[in-house]
Amino acid sequence: MAKTQLSFNLNGQDVDVLVEPRELLIHVLREQLMQTGAHIGCETSHCGACTVDINGQSVKSCTFLAVQAQGAEVMTVEGLASGGELHPLQAAFMEEHGLQCGFCTPGMLMRGYRFLQENPNPSEDDIRQGMAGNLCRCTGYQNIIKSIQKAAADINAADNA
Amino acid sequence: MxxxxxxxxxxxxxxxxxxxxxxxxxxxxxxxxxNYVDDVKLPGMLCGAIVRSPFAHAKIVSINKEKALALPGVHAVITADDLKPLGLHWMPTLAGDTQAVLADEKVAFQQQEVAMVVADDRYIAADGAELVEVEYEVLPALVDPHKAMDDDAPIIRDDLVGKDEAGQGKRTHNNHIFTWDVGDKDATDRAFDNAEVTVREEILNPRVHPSPLETCGCVASFDKINGALTVYITSQAPHIVRTVITLLSGIAESKVRVISPDIGGGFGNKVGVYPGYVVAIVSSIVLGRPVKWIESRIDNISTTAFARDYHGIGELAADKNGVIKALRFSALADHGAFNAHAQPTKWPAGLFSICTGSYDIPVAYARVDGVYTNKAPGGVAYRCSFRVTEAVYLIERMIDVLAQKLDIDKAEIRRRNFIKAEQFPYQSALGWEYDSGNYLPALEKVLEACDYEGLRKEQAEKRAKGELMGIGLCTFTEIVGAGPSKACDVLGVGMFxxxxxxxxxxxxxxxxxxxxxxxxxxxxxxxxxxxxxxxxxxxxxxxxxxxxxxxxxxxxxxxxxxxxxxxxxxxxxxxxxxxxxxxxxxxxxxxxxxxxxxxxxxxxxxxxxxxxxxxxxxxxxxxxxxxxxxxxxxxxxxxxDPPNFTYPFGIYLCVVDIDRHTGETSIRRFYALDDCGNRINPMIIEGQIHGGLNEAFAVAMGQLISFDEDGNLQGNSLMDYFIPTFVETPHWETDYTVTPSPHHPLGAKGVAESPHVGGIPCFSNAVIDAFAHKGVTHVNMPHTAFNVWKTIHQLGLDN
Incomplete structure (x- = not known):
């Protein structure tokens, strides 16, 4: 199948790849660009393990054509830490035992990253609603909620410092 | 200092x-x-896609590979006929049966593996799978296990016709796999004949699927120069997989390397050896290149290892004070088209005989009959020890049924029947030696923490107003840590x-x-x-x-x-x-x-x-x-080699409020006290309990793998199959006591499965308790809003 030139910004770096028009972004990220943090859990947009951030929105990259990312700013879990420092969400997930097998974690972190910008002071119920598109089989969600609450507090404290 | x-x-x-x-x-x-298995990318790696049966039961008339092979990028199309010369078209299961690797002349469940297309990448492999032409002659499907042993039932396994055993002892019908029983039947029958009170209930553990977030898969890489095989695989048991590969392939075990990388959840789904693994390995050996096979979610839910499908009958005999005198449990086990039950070799019904639970029951008898149907093979332990969820569900439901019959409080009846602390080590009527336990103080701790008496008062007030509130208790004992090699082996290897x-x-x-x-x-x-x-x-x-x-x-x-x-x-x-x-x-x-x-x-x-x-x-x-x-x-x-199993226990309490117009159940409170002996990392233990409770919630309230009368699976994506989200998942409260195991060097017992095993009956007991005053003693899972509404409507409570 004829391939298309695709250029976008991934975690702050410009990338150019050749893709088939039918290729899904998750496959391009994982198999061409070797960013294997985002995972494939369901292929139907239900589980959210493939969640990445595109132009300031959470996107489930398993049902998103790679060519739709032409010229976009794409961020994956690999871009979350900066300058050798973990993002407060990453630190909070570790601190509050917000992960077990780790398979949903990159998607949870990327959705949490966008969610906390949409709602910097979420209640527990806000988190349950705002994160509802990401499934976890291991944690029972409770410690993920605590992780996001801790991250929100840490981010707000840093902003006010 | x-x-x-x-x-x-x-x-x-x-x-x-x-x-x-x-x-x-x-x-x-x-x-x-x-580093999960789908992250593994080897030079020259090909991808496999499986061609699957659209029918639950059909003869394969012909398979035409030509169009698929003509597609650029397709390297091979493998069918049973290709595996036959290697003797690999069938493989042994953990349960002593054999399973078709690729369908051999007929298919026996929908989505059964018929062929694998191996191609340059996953897109071409999927295209190739679409191009394989299979002609079928549809046969009548057998879906209901209760009809499996009818005289006119369709025969599922032509390969077993005329054979009077299928790896687990004598069988009496073409669709019969085994009969297993334990206990003193005569003494139990006598105790029932002489009992002041008996209760009986038909109780289903429906077919469900563990559905870890990562599906199953492998990358097989055969090195032709050295004759060595490396397999990256999502396996909960990599060493046994290596032994199985050697037994199947003849490659020396020293030249087989199995690597389980990071695994995205298992929950019993990743214990067995699946056809996709075998065909990927054969493909790699034949083609001399690494071959990756990764399941889609639909493949996963449809084919690799369901759990439960236990159609039980529970009976208790007791005196008028609710003291249990005898237990008689049986189950009809639907194992699907091949008996791929995950079990230690000698245990066709797993550890079902733990079904006397936390109670001092003098005499008991249990029996399980396994049958074939036109459904996916399996019978795995979904976040539990082998068949322990089924056993605990039966006893924890039945003790509630007995309490209702005698109008005894559901906490009080447990007090009257608990094995007492001084009775440990306790010899159960069905042959287990419980290592340690101290149930009564743990129960009292939970009742006090939740103000049980206050809850019962509130419930009485609500009932007077026509509102539905339920209080569920579950006081379970698990059996884990398989196990002593004198009792447990897998394919002959002791379970050290x-x-x-x-x-x-x-x-x-x-x-x-x-x-x-x-x-x-x-x-x-x-x-x-x-x-x-x-x-x-x-x-x-x-x-x-x-x-x-x-x-x-x-x-x-x-x-x-x-x-x-x-x-x-x-x-x-x-x-x-x-x-x-x-x-x-x-x-x-x-x-x-x-x-x-x-x-x-x-x-x-x-x-x-x-x-x-x-x-x-x-x-x-x-x-x-x-x-x-x-x-x-x-x-x-x-x-x-452990001297015994360990016997963790727990006391759970759940409070539900049910909307009598919609049938929606709101979990107001879930309190879980676990005793797993000495605790190594309390943070990790609590996390395991949260997760197990959530999987219990999933099973009790929504999960179901169901089929229509032709054996069509009704819903095999996450669109249909229930995985709880953040929104409906309840808040969990945890607590603990510590009763060390006397035989474990650290006094520890294991914990991760207790919340699943104990949680499911606790949810059911809560939902059913909401209707106890209307004479309801049992309703099968899952307690979806529609199912609960049906109970409400039958009782006329929605008027």
Missing amino acids: SAAEDTLERQDQLQGIGCSRKRKEDPRFIQGKG DSCEIRVHPTGSAIARMGTITQGQGHQTTYAQIIASELGLSSDDIQIEEGDTDTAPYGLGTYGSRSTPVGGAATAMAARTIRAKAQKIAAHLLEVSPDDVEWDVDRFQVKGNPDAVKTMKEVAWAAYNNVPEGMEMGLETVNYY
Whole structure:
């Protein structure tokens, strides 16, 4: 199948790849660009393990054509830490035992990253609603909620410092 | 600093047993650096896609590969006929049956594997699979297990016609797999005949699927030059997989390397060997290139290992005070088209005989009949020890049924029947020796914490107003840690587990186990055990599992066996090292080994606190200055064959409010007290309990793999199959008591499956309790809003 030139910004770096028009972004990220943090859990947009951030929105990259990312700013879990420092969400997930097998974690972190910008002071119920598109089989969600609450507090404290 | 403070500080620095240290595996997962099987990419790697049957039961008339083979990028299309010359078109199952690797002349369940297309990438492989033309002649499907042994039932397994056994003893019908029973039937029947009260209920554990977030898959890579095979695989039991590969392929076990990388949840789904693995391996051997096969979610839910499908009948005999005199349980087990039940070889119904639960029942009898139907094969233990969920569900439902019959409070009837603390070790009527337990104080703790009496008062007030509120109790005992090799083996290999520890000269260590973590945090927990046993910081102890070339042989992780068996092996290995270290320390201190004693992280000459050698100093000496005649080095391996299972228990309480117009159930409170013996990492334990409760919630309230009368699976994506989200998942409250196991070196018992096993009946008991005043004694799971509404509507409560 004829391939298309695709250029976008991934975690702050410009990338150019050749893709088939039918290729899904998750496959391009994982198999061409070797960013294997985002995972494939369901292929139907239900589980959210493939969640990445595109132009300031959470996107489930398993049902998103790679060519739709032409010229976009794409961020994956690999871009979350900066300058050798973990993002407060990453630190909070570790601190509050917000992960077990780790398979949903990159998607949870990327959705949490966008969610906390949409709602910097979420209640527990806000988190349950705002994160509802990401499934976890291991944690029972409770410690993920605590992780996001801790991250929100840490981010707000840093902003006010 | 006082001596006591000094000791405490040194203990804290180890971050050993009992502390909630952060997990050592987390840094890679939170940075996207986990290494799961689909992350493995080898040079020249091809991808496989499976062609699956659209019918539940059909003859294969023909398979035409031509169009698929003509597609550029397709390298092979493999069918049963291609596997036949190798003798690999059928494979053995863990349950003594055989299973078609690729359909051999007929298909016996919908989505059964018919062919695999191997191509340059996953897109071309999927295109190729679409181009394989299979002509079928549809046969009548058998879906209802209750009709499996009818005279006119369709025969599922033509290959077994005329054979009077299918690997598990005598069978009496073409669709019969086995009859297994245990206990004193005559004495039980007599006790029922003479009982003041009896109760009987038909109770279903419906077919469900574990659905870990990562599906199953593998990458097989055959090195033609050296005749060596490497398989990366999502396996909860990599060493047994290696043995199976050798038995199937004839490749020497020393040339087979199985690697379970990071695993995205298992929950029993990743114990068995599946057709996709076998065909990927054959493809790699034939094509000489690595071949990857990864399931889609639909493949996963449709084909690789359902759980439950146990159609039970529970009966209790009691006196008028509710004291149980006898138990008689039976179940019809639907194993699908092939008996791929995950089990220790000699246990066709798993550990179902734990069904006497936490109660002192003098006489009991249990029987299970297994049958074939036109459904996917399996019968795996979904986050539980083998068939323990089914057993616990029956007893915990039946004791509620008995309480209602006698109008005795559901907590009180448990008090009257509990095995008493002084009865341990307790010999159950069905043959188990419970190691330890102390149920009554744990029950009272939960009742007080939840104000049980207050809840019952509130319930009475609500009932008077026509509102529906339910209170569920579950007071369960599990049996985990399989198991003693005299009772348990898999394909002839005893169910021991293992640990190898090497202490390096500068006082850090690496340890490898035969188990494999899938989220349980082994890399942290095992390091904590070694830290406390050897006096080295858990930060400095590296844990590796899952690579059969480096780890000692073990039976893997399922049935909550890692801490009971692998953890015991770890402690015993560490103690062997410490015993050697003690001799080296004594040599360095120029005293007899009997004259030194262990103190947290060092050996000290008795009565002389200044004469010490730390474990780090001893480790250095182990490589340059050991007593005469002693081998250098500081390493050992332990294969631990447990003397018994362990028997964790729990007391759960759930409060529900049900909307009498919509049938929606709101979980107001869920309180879980678990006793898993001594606790190694309380943070990890709590996390395991949260997760297990959530999976219990899923099963009780929504999960169901259902079929229409033609055997069509009704819903096999996450669109239809219920995985609880953040929104509906309840808040969990946890609590604990500690009753150590007397036979485990650390007094630990295992915990991760208890919340699933105990949680399911607790939810059901709560929902059904909401209707108890209307005479309802049982309603089958799942308690979806529609199902609950049907109960409401039948009772006329929605008027």
